[in-house]
Amino acid sequence: MALIVLAADKGAPGVTTAATALGAIWPRPVLLAECDPSGGDLAYRLPAEDGGVLNPARGLLSLGAVARHGLHAEQIYEHTQKLVGGLDVLTGLTHGEQAGGLTWLWGPLGRSLAALPRADVLADCGRLGGHAEMGDFVAEATQVVLFTRPSLDHVAHLRERLALLDGRPVVVVIADPRSYRASIEEVRRIVAPWDVAFVAGLAYDPKGAELLRGQWGGRLDRSLLIRTARELAGRLAALLSPREPAGRPDHSGAGRGGAGR
Numbered sequence: 227m228a229l230i231v232l233a234a235d236k237g238a239p240g241v242t243t244a245a246t247a248l249g250a251i252w253p254r255p256v257l258l259a260e261c262d263p264s265g266g267d268l269a270y271r272l273p274a275e276d277g278g279v280l281n282p283a284r285g286l287l288s289l290g291a292v293a294r295h296g297l298h299a300e301q302i303y304e305h306t307q308k309l310v311g312g313l314d315v316l317t318g319l320t321h322g323e324q325a326g327g328l329t330w331l332w333g334p335l336g337r338s339l340a341a342l343p344r345a346d347v348l349a350d351c352g353r354l355g356g357h358a359e360m361g362d363f364v365a366e367a368t369q370v371v372l373f374t375r376p377s378l379d380h381v382a383h384l385r386e387r388l389a390l391l392d393g394r395p396v397v398v399v400i401a402d403p404r405s406y407r408a409s410i411e412e413v414r415r416i417v418a419p420w421d422v423a424f425v426a427g428l429a430y431d432p433k434g435a436e437l438l439r440g441q442w443g444g445r446l447d448r449s450l451l452i453r454t455a456r457e458l459a460g461r462l463a464a465l466l467s468p469r470e471p472a473g474r475p476d477h478s479g480a481g482r483g484g485a486g487r
Contacts, residue, residue: 227254228368228466229340231261233351236383239375239400243435244428245350246272247455249313250438250446253463255345257306260286260318261335262352263325263360268309269317272439275308285317289335290328297334299341314345329359336366346466354387369423369466370395376409381416394423396465398458401427403450423465429454 232245242260246268249258260266269282289297289305306314319325339347349367351360364370372395374384388395397417401409406427414425434451446452 227342227344228346229336229342229349229366230346230462230466231349231351231364231367231370232373233354233364233370234373234380235354235387236374236380239373239380240428240430240435241352241373242266242268242271242350243438243451244373244398244400244455245348246309246313246438247428247434247451248459248462249315249348250311251452251456252346252348252459257302257314257316257339257342257345257347258309259316259339259347259349261332261349261363262318263328263332263357264319264352265321265324266318266350266352267320268315269320273310275310275312277310280307280309280315280317282317282320285315286319286328286331286335287324289316290331293331293334297331297338299338299343302338302342318350325357332357332359333362333366336363340366340368364391369393369462371398371462372396373398373400373428374413375400376405376413381413384413385417385420388417388420388422394421396423396462397425399425399427400430402430424461426458426461427454428458 232241234241245258249256260268269280274280284307285305306316309315339349370391370393372384372387374380376399399410399413406429410425410427417425429450431449431451434449437446437449
């Protein structure tokens with residue numbers, strides 16, 4: 227359906243938390259894919275659907291091992307797992323050294339994820355710029371979403387990244403709720419010279435992020451993180467398919483007063 231690359235240009239503004247929150251409430255079928263060559267931590271951060279731990283060996287690493295002779299979209303789900311709440315996830319590499327033997331994978335992986343017929347893909351790509359081969363992956367994206375903090379250094383790096391990207395990326399500001407609107411407006415003003423699709427916000431909400439690690443349900447749904455993620459997900463889904471009505475396969479347990487599927 228659509229491949230949405232979620233990334234940053236500097237530091238760790240919270241891309242993985244944002245990707246997980248968006249996946250939990252995405253308004254269409256979705257797969258969360260950890261595609262950061264530097265390594266990911268979903269396998270250690272979030273519980274599996276049965277309450278146990280995810281298998282770090284099943285995911286991008288196992289997919290890469292069988293895909294040297296060709297990678298097709300239908301292979302992807304053979305290597306996915308389910309998080310608590312029922313969200314499908316393709317776990318990433320566990321450390322950056324594993325990326326050395328998989329430099330060939332990123333282009334074919336991007337093409338396969340973009341061709342996935344049954345779901346959108348939210349690809350957590352971490353920090354752009356450290357791995358040149360990721361350019362082949364990003365080139366397959368339907369939409370690129372860049373996350374930033376409103377600090378001067380983060381926004382300066384964001385501007386440099388915008389100058390390098392093709393297309394019309396979305397910019398998302400991870401903002402303190404106490405200065406939420408002001409932070410978004412300031413970043414919107416700074417990036418005005420670039421052709422971005424829109425500038426939006428996501429609340430910096432450590433308590434909400436902590437709830438993502440456990441049982442998804444009513445408390446998580448009321449968090450600032452999820453409330454702002456809903457607004458962002460709606461705008462992104464409308465941008466991807468403005469004429470296609472969205473369903474509501476909510477994975478967060480929202481509206482059900484309890485855990486997800």
